[in-house]
Amino acid sequence: MSLSRFSFPTTILFGPGAIERLPDELAARGMHRPLLVTDAGLANTEVAVRVRRLIPDVPVFSAVDPNPTEKNVLDGVSFYKGHDCDSVIGLGGGSPIDAAKAIRLKATHPLDLAEYDDNIGGDAKITENLPRYIAIPTTAGTGSEVGRSTVITLAATNRKTVIFSPQLIPDLALADPELTAGMPPRITAGTGMDAFTHNVEAYLSKGFHPICDAIALGGAKLVYEHLPRVMKQPGDLEARGQMMIAAMMGAIAFQKGLGAVHSLAHPLSSEFGMHHGTSNAVLLPAVLEYNRPSVPERFRELARYLGKDIAECTRELNGVCGIVPQLRNYGIPEGALPMLADKAFEDGCHQLNPRPCTREDLLALYKYAW
Numbered sequence: 001m002s003l004s005r006f007s008f009p010t011t012i013l014f015g016p017g018a019i020e021r022l023p024d025e026l027a028a029r030g031m032h033r034p035l036l037v038t039d040a041g042l043a044n045t046e047v048a049v050r051v052r053r054l055i056p057d058v059p060v061f062s063a064v065d066p067n068p069t070e071k072n073v074l075d076g077v078s079f080y081k082g083h084d085c086d087s088v089i090g091l092g093g094g095s096p097i098d099a100a101k102a103i104r105l106k107a108t109h110p111l112d113l114a115e116y117d118d119n120i121g122g123d124a125k126i127t128e129n130l131p132r133y134i135a136i137p138t139t140a141g142t143g144s145e146v147g148r149s150t151v152i153t154l155a156a157t158n159r160k161t162v163i164f165s166p167q168l169i170p171d172l173a174l175a176d177p178e179l180t181a182g183m184p185p186r187i188t189a190g191t192g193m194d195a196f197t198h199n200v201e202a203y204l205s206k207g208f209h210p211i212c213d214a215i216a217l218g219g220a221k222l223v224y225e226h227l228p229r230v231m232k233q234p235g236d237l238e239a240r241g242q243m244m245i246a247a248m249m250g251a252i253a254f255q256k257g258l259g260a261v262h263s264l265a266h267p268l269s270s271e272f273g274m275h276h277g278t279s280n281a282v283l284l285p286a287v288l289e290y291n292r293p294s295v296p297e298r299f300r301e302l303a304r305y306l307g308k309d310i311a312e313c314t315r316e317l318n319g320v321c322g323i324v325p326q327l328r329n330y331g332i333p334e335g336a337l338p339m340l341a342d343k344a345f346e347d348g349c350h351q352l353n354p355r356p357c358t359r360e361d362l363l364a365l366y367k368y369a370w
Helices: 018-028 046-054 070-082 094-108 185-204 210-232 237-253 260-272 276-291 296-306 310-321 334-346 348-352 359-369
Strands: 012-014 034-037 087-092 132-137 149-154 159-164 172-175
Touching: 012 018, 012 237, 018 046, 018 087, 018 132, 018 172, 034 070, 034 094, 046 087, 070 094, 070 149, 087 094, 094 132, 094 149, 094 159, 149 260, 159 260, 172 237, 185 210, 185 237, 185 260, 185 276, 185 296, 185 310, 210 237, 210 296, 210 310, 260 276, 260 334, 260 348, 260 359, 276 310, 276 359, 296 310, 334 359
Parallel strands: 012 172, 034 087, 087 132, 132 172
Antiparallel strands: 149 159
């Protein structure tokens, strides 16, 4: 047995009404001039207005795309420095929370974002001198509020690039289920299936991390039990809260690694703008069947824990969420599949898939899901 390093340092303030503690939490961390990072779709909503009422003098940067880009980050850094900010708040789903992480990184790290790519050992270049950061999720999907990675599409490659370091973990995740209650059904569905995929892929991925394995099993079960409740009753705060916990569990668990689903999903977002969680939901059944022969004991454990086969659970949840199970229904042209397979093979996530993937394997999975 080899040496392993385990770390779960995130501070989480969870519960309905937790957002009201924001001014106190800022003061406790000496965050005197934070930059609020969000996206244009959220900036004028009731949720954003509620947050800004608590911190009325904070500058707001909302030029974040649904899949955050290098330009978003660089523009955010200029805004941060131009407004003499000393810290960062990320408000929204995974996109603004990830963008805020990268803005925070670039505020003190001068290298190009590509230099911090996890695929080339960029984590070694990320040091501790980062501004303080509070993440406030308004969705229950990526769990980025407790994660140590940010995913940014770089201009040179148009490829989603993972930047990964414990230094990127927010100082505080302020998780208030009330902030998720107004999510549209489509976003609730896609983000919920994102959380489910994170937990399932983390459990099946290669590597030794029994703590992550246990968390992933628990997170998958929470989604399976509570996502249908949220889809049926959007105002169910108990179920919303359990989904937030499941999302955070997924992000904690996937420090162990992910797999082929994410390598396949990333190009769908960067090339065609497909919602990441929806991409995961469509691709997960195909990848599960591909992986089944390699880790049959893990499939049996998932079935024991959830009460039925994991592929059946996935199809059931997709049905409840109204997620159509073919890529062709999301505007993905069949002729683009070879190009997508090239980009998926360049993505590092499949390296931890329990069954090795060639470029041809990834193309076959795209075709299966198309």
